[in-house]
Amino acid sequence: MFGTFGMFTLIILVVAVVFIIKTINVVPQQHAWVVERLGKYHATLGPGLNIVLPFIDRIAYKHSLKEIPLDVASQICITKDNTQLSVDGIIYFQVTDAMRASYGSSNYVAAITQLCQTTLRSIIGRMELDKTFEERDHINTTIVNAIDDSAQNWGVKVLRYEIKDLTPPKEILHAMQAQITAEREKRALIAASEGRKQEQINIATGEREASIAKSEGEMQASINRAQGQAAAIIAIAEATADALRKTAAAIREPGGSDAVNLKVAEQYVNAFAQLAKTNNSIIVPANMGDMSGLIASAMQIVKSQQRP
Numbered sequence: 001m002f003g004t005f006g007m008f009t010l011i012i013l014v015v016a017v018v019f020i021i022k023t024i025n026v027v028p029q030q031h032a033w034v035v036e037r038l039g040k041y042h043a044t045l046g047p048g049l050n051i052v053l054p055f056i057d058r059i060a061y062k063h064s065l066k067e068i069p070l071d072v073a074s075q076i077c078i079t080k081d082n083t084q085l086s087v088d089g090i091i092y093f094q095v096t097d098a099m100r101a102s103y104g105s106s107n108y109v110a111a112i113t114q115l116c117q118t119t120l121r122s123i124i125g126r127m128e129l130d131k132t133f134e135e136r137d138h139i140n141t142t143i144v145n146a147i148d149d150s151a152q153n154w155g156v157k158v159l160r161y162e163i164k165d166l167t168p169p170k171e172i173l174h175a176m177q178a179q180i181t182a183e184r185e186k187r188a189l190i191a192a193s194e195g196r197k198q199e200q201i202n203i204a205t206g207e208r209e210a211s212i213a214k215s216e217g218e219m220q221a222s223i224n225r226a227q228g229q230a231a232a233i234i235a236i237a238e239a240t241a242d243a244l245r246k247t248a249a250a251i252r253e254p255g256g257s258d259a260v261n262l263k264v265a266e267q268y269v270n271a272f273a274q275l276a277k278t279n280n281s282i283i284v285p286a287n288m289g290d291m292s293g294l295i296a297s298a299m300q301i302v303k304s305q306q307r308p
Contacts, residue, residue: 100155
């Protein structure tokens with residue numbers, strides 16, 4: 001009898017433990033669990049301690065509310081200019097509504113992936129090859145906006161999309177590299193020609209400025225020489241006038257006339273002496289009385305200049 005009672009007690013204990021385990025549920029942070037009651041959506045359990053009815057309620061779905069990165073497989077896209085382009089990327093999304101994520105789509109991850117690929121092909125098909133490399137940000141933004149509208153029905157928020165790689169065919173890649181090389185060589189030639197042009201302009205400008213500076217210097221030198229000559233002429237004239245004034249004053253002094261006569265006679269004799277040295281013949285005045293007459297004439301002129 002005791003054995004039967006002990007067995008019954010053990011069964012009740014086990015059932016109690018199972019009941020407690022089924023009743024108490026601890027949801028981790030950044031997670032959401034969907035509870036169904038008798039096969040129908042009942043509630044969404046948030047982080048922490050939650051109590052459900054065992055054998056009536058069932059944890060049907062468990063979702064992580066963290067940001068999830070999802071690789072989008074590489075695919076071949078055809079550009080507007082009929083060029084094949086291999087594109088792959090990565091999309092970031094987050095579950096925002098656990099109930100919709102559970103019942104809005106049978107597999108929201110696959111749905112997001114397929115929608116991302118079809119949208120990417122559509123966008124690439126409207127662009128030329130060169131634009132696809134320049135408009136990566138535009139492509140990323142367009143894909144996010146297009147997917148996010150549809151993902152709202154699945155309880156998912158698409159945060160961003162990033163293109164990892166854009167790979168054209170090898171032939172196109174080689175042609176693009178050749179084009180880039182040609183463009184760089186062209187820019188180098190243009191830069192070199194611009195440098196030579198600027199060099200010639202600088203040389204011409206320097207020569208012009210040097211010529212202007214030289215002409216201005218010569219002009220200033222001429223002005224200085226002219227001013228110096230003018231000052232010298234004025235100084236000589238003033239000195240001559242002063243000498244004449246002093247000579248006239250000396251003549252008016254007692255004995256001045258005799259001194260002038262003597263000076264004129266000396267100069268007359270010296271002149272004849274110098275003239276005789278420059279010729280083979282000795283020149284003698286025809287009339288020696290002319291000398292006394294010349295002296296008398298000179299004195300007469302001096303006297304006339306002394307009269308007021």
